[in-house]
Every structure is written in C-alpha cells, then in structure tokens.
Amino acid sequence: MTTELDLQHLTRTIELAAAAREHGNHPFGSLLVDADGNVVVEAENTTVTERDATGHAELNVIREASKRFDAAFLSHCTLFTSTEPCAMCAGAMFWAGVRKVVFALSTDELLDMLGDNPNGPTLMVSCREIFARGNQEVEVSGPHPLEQARAVHEGFWT
Numbered sequence: 001m002t003t004e005l006d007l008q009h010l011t012r013t014i015e016l017a018a019a020a021r022e023h024g025n026h027p028f029g030s031l032l033v034d035a036d037g038n039v040v041v042e043a044e045n046t047t048v049t050e051r052d053a054t055g056h057a058e059l060n061v062i063r064e065a066s067k068r069f070d071a072a073f074l075s076h077c078t079l080f081t082s083t084e085p086c087a088m089c090a091g092a093m094f095w096a097g098v099r100k101v102v103f104a105l106s107t108d109e110l111l112d113m114l115g116d117n118p119n120g121p122t123l124m125v126s127c128r129e130i131f132a133r134g135n136q137e138v139e140v141s142g143p144h145p146l147e148q149a150r151a152v153h154e155g156f157w158t
Contacts, residue, residue: 020044058089103142104149
C-alpha cells in the first residue's frame, strides 16, 4: 500500500528528474530513505554532463550511499525513483544491500515513450525479473501512475 509519505518521496524523485533534464541530462531522479522515513541521499541522472554511461540517478544514489553507510544500514533503506530501475541499477541496488524499491513510471511505459530512439537504449527487463534471480529478497512497489512521471519525459525523447 502506498502511503502519503511514499507519494511525497516519489514526487521529489520527479522533481529531481526535471532538474536533471534542465541540466542537460536524461530525466530521471532517485532518493534513498532510511528506516525512519528520512531522505539520506538524493541524486539526478548525470549521464550527459558527466559523460558517464553509468550516471543513472539510482546508481548515483547507490554510489554515494555506499560511501556513507554500511550494508546493515542500507538493508533497512528504501530507494525511491521516478522510473523503474534498469538492469544495471537493479543490480547495483542488490549488491549494495538495499532491499526495497518504489518507482513511479514503469519500464514498459518508458519504452512506449522512447520508441526506437537511439539515445535511449533500454534492456527490456523489469527490475522484478532481476531481483527474482538474486538469493535475497528485494521488495518492489510500482508502478505508481503519477501523471508528472510521464510528463517529465514528454518531448524529451523525440
């Protein structure tokens, strides 16, 4: 069940996605919340400005969180993200020990918007499929259909 606080965190990820777009990057944003509901790390996509294909918002959050917190702390955190994590980001979350993810826009919805745009390569696999292959459970909540999650992508991929 999605709480009001969950929706606030998802809305913030969409604000981060809009900021990423304004900064010349792909429109994705993520944040990490501790067990008490406090935001401890947030990041936007930096693939273009940092010239780093791995600069996805989720991976930027995981990199920073892994520097600041141990695996025991991360195992009680939730990663919120504007769009379903890709295979790379889902793997990074798994290896870092984050055991819950909440997302707004699904991979399928994003693919509908991308079409065959060469600037948006996507592995057509859900994060649930990635996590199902792991030997530890990761709870997944999403998609949560928020109009602003789609809106931040409109006109970007065309």
